[in-house]
Structure formats: structure tokens, C-alpha cells
Amino acid sequence: MAEKINLKIDNIAVNIDEGSTILEAAQKINIRIPTLCYHEDLCVAGNCRVCMVEQVGSDRLIPSCAMPVSEGMEIMTNSLKVRSARKQVVELLVSEHRAECTRCYKNGKCELQDLSSEYIVGENGYIDLIPLKGYSIDNFSPSIIKDDSKCIRCQRCVRTCNELQNIGALSVAYKGEHMKISSFYEKPMYEVVCTNCGQCINRCPTGALTEKTYFDEVWSALNSEKKHVVVQTAPAVRIALGEALGMPVGEIVTGKLVAALRRLGFNSVLDTDFTADLTIIEEGNELLQRLKKVLVDGDTSVKLPLTTSCSPGWVKFIEHAFPEYLENVSTAKSPQQMFGALAKTFYAKKIGVEPENMVSISVMPCTAKKYEADRPEMRSSGYKDVDYVLTTRELALMIKQAGIDFSSLPDDEYDSIMGESSGAAVIFGATGGVMEAALRTAYEVVTGREVPFKNLNITAVRGMEDVKEATIKIENVLPEWSFLEGAELKTCVAHGLSNAKKVMEAVRDGKAEYHFIEIMACPGGCLGGGGQPIPTSLAIRKQRSKAIYEEDSLKPIRKSHENPEVIHIYEEFLKEPLGEKSHELLHTHYTKRNRY
Amino acid sequence: MTAVKQLVKGLAEQHGRNEESLLPILQGIVSQEQHISEDAMVEVARELNISAAQVYGTATFYSFLHTKPLGKFVIRVCKTITCMMHGKNQIIKELETVLKINLGETTHDGKFTLLETNCLGQCHKGPAMLINDKPYTQLTPEKVREIIMMYRHEEVRAN
Known part of the structure; x- marks a missing residue:
């Protein structure tokens, strides 16, 4: 056990583990020390100097986020010296920040703005350096806007990209007054290894990194009488949207979400969860088919392990980092793109709307989905399958703009068809969810029985550990699957791309043997996605995860293959999993990409 | 193998493939080629298994590691x-x-x-x-x- 340290902060005694920082000690007694470069998901940087405190008996101020506590320390967090230093630090940061707050997308949600308003900076501030520096704004990516003029160089984004995602698309370049956050050779973000995951956006304290917004385009579509606007909502939106609209973390708001979308004027309010169920049917069958080809036919052209393909950040990552494994990625499209392809074909025909008059919108917890929808492969319907992708944050803004009192909305139901879903689809939003959903279906296809877990909850693949492994023994199989009798299906689940990299390196070096790997690019899975409400932390992600599994357990249908609408669409339209129609609309291919 | 690839590979073999090998490798490129080209940086990143942006960040930090062609x-x-x-x-x-x-x-x-x-x-x-x-x-x-x-x-x- 760690030794305990006694110290005093603002004359209040604190007892805390050795190795804790002054900041953590202050948090323990509910004293808020302002921070900017500090983020609990990341390593300490100590570069913004906003969290400076005074130690009694010392002349120098010390950064509380970086300084460990020591016995008998006496800390002042609110002395005159601290306050004036803090104000000066904020003023200096603002002097290099293009403070066009009223026009900024982060207005009202900016940490630098919050601090400025606490310390009323500006009147006697420093010279505005913005006109003197040739800042650039990278507006070219379909997902991410990088505006250097608003950057305060706290390096949260650099640490996010390096530590959480191990991509290193962003780095610190140059030094001194010329120091900037830069991609390789200052290339636009869409040309480099950036996976569009948006984790940097979730952690940027200012408006320097934001998602590219499309709500104006969506408003235009909604206000056009000629257009039939279809919307789909991802699993992780319904457990996080409330946060952005003043509700507590982890509140399930599915019914209110549907009601709000209807009020906003969407003509068909449908569910990505429906195509999540469809993904399970296609991907589950793909796994079984690959197992058969490898184990029975001895087909060497078929690759195992199979990896999931729902996370577009992961897909772009593997295209850059492990192109030799592209054939291991499931060819099944992500639920968003399956939905898009079906919306402008099957659904358009069903409701008698010409596909050219249909506008297909998705609400996603994700910024990479904006990029995915833009990929040239995603036009199976003959049109752009998904026209615009909104993040959870953008939808929250639209709801505010429309003057809707979200928390008082009555619950509403999705339209049909393509609105029904199972619990297996809901858990797509959490790390391990796709694996659990796939196992619930695949096991039953092979054995004719439910997976042998209490209440169908495969707890081995749940939770926030970096990498989870589970082995499922398959016994007493149905006759056509006799080759799988007694086989052990080895699975692996990873979230966050640094963990994905570890898993792929283990596979490459022959240190791990799996049949099926689920990877989500973002920490915690989609519930911690780059388009989700800000802030994020492990505690918040755990709350959201709890909500997702609660939503699953409340669903009357828990298995994808029992979703009646999925059964219906196979009978009426797709005919069979991995069939001709499926290949045309629901499957795709991947592209090798460069290393920088 | 291109000349740049060869050069970087040789330097990596000489200085090792750890993160602290980055600077001596970059210095080696400058002494051979006078400046570190975009291609050379990608090669260094590949050899050391680090991101190309990190190589760029290090190269631009030091005034004497040129990233643009200069005069004699x-x-x-x-x-x-x-x-x-x-x-x-x-x-x-x-x-x-x-x-x-x-x-x-x-x-x-x-x-x-x-x-x-x-x-x-x-x-x-x-x-x-x-x-x-x-x-x-x-x-x-x-x-x-x-x-x-x-x-x-x-x-x-x-x-």
C-alpha cells in the first residue's frame, strides 16, 4: 500500500497517497485549481502554467498538475500572487489566441473562454499577436478542422494522438515563438495518417480542433419540400445526447431522441441499430464461412483472424499501418453504410420516393463516419449512400436552435421498417459489444442453442480493460457444422488504436492466435467516440457503458437474428446472407495507404 | 532500393533503431545530403517505427537540421x-x-x-x-x- 502524505491546502488538512499531485490533493477536498493542458486521460505536460500554486516558504510558484505532494507541504491556491500570475498566464494565452468567440463553434464550451470570463481578461491585456503570425486553417478534411490561430499549444491533441491512439499524426514542430502543432510536413489532415477518430477534438480546450459541421446543409434539406429526409441514429448517441442538453451522464434518452428528430422535421426517423443487427448476420456468416473454408476446404486464400470493420477509424488505421492485413478485415460495411445503401434502394422503393429526392442523414458519436460517408466505395445505391453525418454534439446544437425543451419531451418510437433493433445492436456502442452480439448469433447458428452465459451476458468481453480475450468452446453442433465440434473459438477485443496496434503486432509476430478480433478506434468504443459530448473521462465512459448494457437488458429481443425486420428484409429483398444483393449493397473493399 | 533508403538504412544500422537514435541519424543525413528531404523523413520513421510527424517535429526544432535545400x-x-x-x-x-x-x-x-x-x-x-x-x-x-x-x-x- 502506498504511504500516506499529510499536507495543507488553503489551510485545510489533506491526507493522500504518496505520489499524488497537488492538483489531485486539491480535488480531494473540492478545491478547484484551474487547468488547461492537464487531462486525466493523458500524461502530465505542465506547459500551460494555469494551475500554478504557491508553496509557503518558497518564492517560486509551482505547477500543481506536475508536482507530487510531500509531507508537511503548505499550499496556497488563491493567494494574491497566485491570482495575479494566473490572470497573466490567461492573458498571455489569449494574446496568441484568435478570440472570435461569438463566431466560434466552441463558443460556450471553450475552456480558455471559461477561464477568461472568470478572470475578466482583455482590458489591459498584451498586444494581440494574431495579426503578426501567418496562421493557417486546415479546412480540407471531411471530418476535422484544424485552426492554428486558436491553438494555445497545450499539446493535449499531440498526447492524445501519441498515447491513446499511437498514431502520431500530430507533433510539435519548430520552437520558441514559431512552435506549432503540425502534421507531417504541415500537410492537410486528410493527406496524412490521421484516422479522423476525433479523440483530439474531444480533448482540445479551445476551438483549434473541431469537427466539420454539416447542420446547415441538414437544415436546408429539412426545409426543402421536394426532399424526403431520412435519419438514422447510432447506438451510442441515445446514451450520451442528454449530456449535451443538460441531463446527467449515462441517461438513456432513446425515446426523446426520436421525438426530437421528428420535431426537427425528419420525414423518416430510423435506427442504425437495425443495420447493426444486419451487420451481425453478414459478419457472423462471413466468420463461419471463413472458418469452413480454412478448416474444411483448406483454402489458403482465405484469411484468419477476421477483424471487425464497423469502426471507420480502425479501418483507416489498418489501411495505413498494417496494409498486409487488409484481407483480414470483414468485407461487411459498417452499420451506417449498410443503412445508407438500403435507404436509397430498398426503403426508397418501399415508401415510393425517388432516391434522388431522398436525403440520407446519420447521427453518429463519431467524426470518422463523416470521412467514411465520403469514401468513393460508399455509393452502392448509385447515389451518395449517406449524404451528411452529424455528430451527437451537432444534433444537440440543432435541438437547441429549434427551441426544443429536450428533457420534457415525451418518448416516441422509431418508424418501421428499418427502425426495429435487438439488444445485440445496442451494445455495438460499447467496446466488446460487436463481439458479444456476433457470438450470440454465431453460436446459435452453429449449435442451435443460446450462448451458454447467464442472461446472454458475455461478461468476459465487457469492461474497460485495454485488451480482452475470451475463448468459447463449441460443442454438440448441428450436423452441417460438424467440423466445428469441440473447436475453441478464440476471440480478442481491443479499444483505442494503441491497443489495436499491440494486438496486430502480436498477431503479426505470431505471439497470439485468434479467430475473431473486434477493434474500436476510440477508448471505450463508440460511447467514447470523437463526436460525443465533451468532456470525456474514464468515469464518464463507464457511466455511458452502464447505460448501454442497461438498454440491452431492457430490450425484448436480445439477438440480431431474431429481429423481425431483419428476417423480413432477407425474405423480401436480400434473400440470403452473403448473397448477391448483399455483395452489391452491404460489402466493400479496402485500400492500402501511405505511412505518414 | 533508392539512394535515400540506402543511406537511412545504413545510418540506422550504425546508430541503432531506438528513439534516441533519431538525432544522430538526422545529423548523418544532413552531413551527407545537406538537408533532410520528405522522403528521407518517411524512411527514418519507417526504420525507427515512429510517426513521420515526430521526425518532422524533431527536424524542425533544430536550426542546424535543415528541412529545405540550402546553398553551398x-x-x-x-x-x-x-x-x-x-x-x-x-x-x-x-x-x-x-x-x-x-x-x-x-x-x-x-x-x-x-x-x-x-x-x-x-x-x-x-x-x-x-x-x-x-x-x-x-x-x-x-x-x-x-x-x-x-x-x-x-x-x-x-x-
Whole structure:
């Protein structure tokens, strides 16, 4: 056990583990020390100097986020010296920040703005350096806007990209007054290894990194009488949207979400969860088919392990980092793109709307989905399958703009068809969810029985550990699957791309043997996605995860293959999993990409 | 294998493939090629299994790791306050006139590049400048003209 340290902060005694920082000690007694470069998901940087405190008996101020506590320390967090230093630090940061707050997308949600308003900076501030520096704004990516003029160089984004995602698309370049956050050779973000995951956006304290917004385009579509606007909502939106609209973390708001979308004027309010169920049917069958080809036919052209393909950040990552494994990625499209392809074909025909008059919108917890929808492969319907992708944050803004009192909305139901879903689809939003959903279906296809877990909850693949492994023994199989009798299906689940990299390196070096790997690019899975409400932390992600599994357990249908609408669409339209129609609309291919 | 690939591979074998090998490898590239090209950075990133942006960040941090092609002789005039007070602006003006380029540019024949630099540690003998690795101190406009003439003559003789 760690030794305990006694110290005093603002004359209040604190007892805390050795190795804790002054900041953590202050948090323990509910004293808020302002921070900017500090983020609990990341390593300490100590570069913004906003969290400076005074130690009694010392002349120098010390950064509380970086300084460990020591016995008998006496800390002042609110002395005159601290306050004036803090104000000066904020003023200096603002002097290099293009403070066009009223026009900024982060207005009202900016940490630098919050601090400025606490310390009323500006009147006697420093010279505005913005006109003197040739800042650039990278507006070219379909997902991410990088505006250097608003950057305060706290390096949260650099640490996010390096530590959480191990991509290193962003780095610190140059030094001194010329120091900037830069991609390789200052290339636009869409040309480099950036996976569009948006984790940097979730952690940027200012408006320097934001998602590219499309709500104006969506408003235009909604206000056009000629257009039939279809919307789909991802699993992780319904457990996080409330946060952005003043509700507590982890509140399930599915019914209110549907009601709000209807009020906003969407003509068909449908569910990505429906195509999540469809993904399970296609991907589950793909796994079984690959197992058969490898184990029975001895087909060497078929690759195992199979990896999931729902996370577009992961897909772009593997295209850059492990192109030799592209054939291991499931060819099944992500639920968003399956939905898009079906919306402008099957659904358009069903409701008698010409596909050219249909506008297909998705609400996603994700910024990479904006990029995915833009990929040239995603036009199976003959049109752009998904026209615009909104993040959870953008939808929250639209709801505010429309003057809707979200928390008082009555619950509403999705339209049909393509609105029904199972619990297996809901858990797509959490790390391990796709694996659990796939196992619930695949096991039953092979054995004719439910997976042998209490209440169908495969707890081995749940939770926030970096990498989870589970082995499922398959016994007493149905006759056509006799080759799988007694086989052990080895699975692996990873979230966050640094963990994905570890898993792929283990596979490459022959240190791990799996049949099926689920990877989500973002920490915690989609519930911690780059388009989700800000802030994020492990505690918040755990709350959201709890909500997702609660939503699953409340669903009357828990298995994808029992979703009646999925059964219906196979009978009426797709005919069979991995069939001709499926290949045309629901499957795709991947592209090798460069290393920088 | 391209020449750059070969060079980087050789340097990696010499200095190792750890993160701390990055600087010696970059220095090795500069001493061979004078500047670190985009292709070279990608190769370094591949050899060390780090991100290319990280290589770029390190290369741009150090003034003597060039990321752009420079002239054969790189002139760096000290821009800090002591040399400034000793007339560094007149020195730069003179160099611009003699070389017919502006600060930051390279002559058409690719011989000279004119840059400013931070303190050279010659404050007692300002104004000071470096040409490649050689320092010149207590400069006057006249002295600057002579130095440049000398380099030009040496070039002619060498050819």
C-alpha cells in the first residue's frame, strides 16, 4: 500500500497517497485549481502554467498538475500572487489566441473562454499577436478542422494522438515563438495518417480542433419540400445526447431522441441499430464461412483472424499501418453504410420516393463516419449512400436552435421498417459489444442453442480493460457444422488504436492466435467516440457503458437474428446472407495507404 | 532500393533503431545530403517505427537540421540584442546587396543562403556571423564584402 502524505491546502488538512499531485490533493477536498493542458486521460505536460500554486516558504510558484505532494507541504491556491500570475498566464494565452468567440463553434464550451470570463481578461491585456503570425486553417478534411490561430499549444491533441491512439499524426514542430502543432510536413489532415477518430477534438480546450459541421446543409434539406429526409441514429448517441442538453451522464434518452428528430422535421426517423443487427448476420456468416473454408476446404486464400470493420477509424488505421492485413478485415460495411445503401434502394422503393429526392442523414458519436460517408466505395445505391453525418454534439446544437425543451419531451418510437433493433445492436456502442452480439448469433447458428452465459451476458468481453480475450468452446453442433465440434473459438477485443496496434503486432509476430478480433478506434468504443459530448473521462465512459448494457437488458429481443425486420428484409429483398444483393449493397473493399 | 533508403538504412544500422537514435541519424543525413528531404523523413520513421510527424517535429526544432535545400555556403547572422546594437542590420543590408538576395533566400547559382540565427556566443565581438561552421566576428560592411569575395574566389579556383 502506498504511504500516506499529510499536507495543507488553503489551510485545510489533506491526507493522500504518496505520489499524488497537488492538483489531485486539491480535488480531494473540492478545491478547484484551474487547468488547461492537464487531462486525466493523458500524461502530465505542465506547459500551460494555469494551475500554478504557491508553496509557503518558497518564492517560486509551482505547477500543481506536475508536482507530487510531500509531507508537511503548505499550499496556497488563491493567494494574491497566485491570482495575479494566473490572470497573466490567461492573458498571455489569449494574446496568441484568435478570440472570435461569438463566431466560434466552441463558443460556450471553450475552456480558455471559461477561464477568461472568470478572470475578466482583455482590458489591459498584451498586444494581440494574431495579426503578426501567418496562421493557417486546415479546412480540407471531411471530418476535422484544424485552426492554428486558436491553438494555445497545450499539446493535449499531440498526447492524445501519441498515447491513446499511437498514431502520431500530430507533433510539435519548430520552437520558441514559431512552435506549432503540425502534421507531417504541415500537410492537410486528410493527406496524412490521421484516422479522423476525433479523440483530439474531444480533448482540445479551445476551438483549434473541431469537427466539420454539416447542420446547415441538414437544415436546408429539412426545409426543402421536394426532399424526403431520412435519419438514422447510432447506438451510442441515445446514451450520451442528454449530456449535451443538460441531463446527467449515462441517461438513456432513446425515446426523446426520436421525438426530437421528428420535431426537427425528419420525414423518416430510423435506427442504425437495425443495420447493426444486419451487420451481425453478414459478419457472423462471413466468420463461419471463413472458418469452413480454412478448416474444411483448406483454402489458403482465405484469411484468419477476421477483424471487425464497423469502426471507420480502425479501418483507416489498418489501411495505413498494417496494409498486409487488409484481407483480414470483414468485407461487411459498417452499420451506417449498410443503412445508407438500403435507404436509397430498398426503403426508397418501399415508401415510393425517388432516391434522388431522398436525403440520407446519420447521427453518429463519431467524426470518422463523416470521412467514411465520403469514401468513393460508399455509393452502392448509385447515389451518395449517406449524404451528411452529424455528430451527437451537432444534433444537440440543432435541438437547441429549434427551441426544443429536450428533457420534457415525451418518448416516441422509431418508424418501421428499418427502425426495429435487438439488444445485440445496442451494445455495438460499447467496446466488446460487436463481439458479444456476433457470438450470440454465431453460436446459435452453429449449435442451435443460446450462448451458454447467464442472461446472454458475455461478461468476459465487457469492461474497460485495454485488451480482452475470451475463448468459447463449441460443442454438440448441428450436423452441417460438424467440423466445428469441440473447436475453441478464440476471440480478442481491443479499444483505442494503441491497443489495436499491440494486438496486430502480436498477431503479426505470431505471439497470439485468434479467430475473431473486434477493434474500436476510440477508448471505450463508440460511447467514447470523437463526436460525443465533451468532456470525456474514464468515469464518464463507464457511466455511458452502464447505460448501454442497461438498454440491452431492457430490450425484448436480445439477438440480431431474431429481429423481425431483419428476417423480413432477407425474405423480401436480400434473400440470403452473403448473397448477391448483399455483395452489391452491404460489402466493400479496402485500400492500402501511405505511412505518414 | 533508392539512394535515400540506402543511406537511412545504413545510418540506422550504425546508430541503432531506438528513439534516441533519431538525432544522430538526422545529423548523418544532413552531413551527407545537406538537408533532410520528405522522403528521407518517411524512411527514418519507417526504420525507427515512429510517426513521420515526430521526425518532422524533431527536424524542425533544430536550426542546424535543415528541412529545405540550402546553398553551398549558409550564412547565419546573429540576430540577438548585442549584435543588433553593434549594427547587425547594416551587415544584413550589405550581404543582401552583395549577394543580390533577401534574408531567407538562396542565390540563383545555389552558392549562398542568407539566414538569421540566435546568439552565437560572440557578444563581446559583435556583430557576428557563421558561414557553414566558421565564425566571423567584429564585422563591418567592408569586411563582409571581403569575406564574400574570398568565398567566391575560392569557388572559382576550386573549379
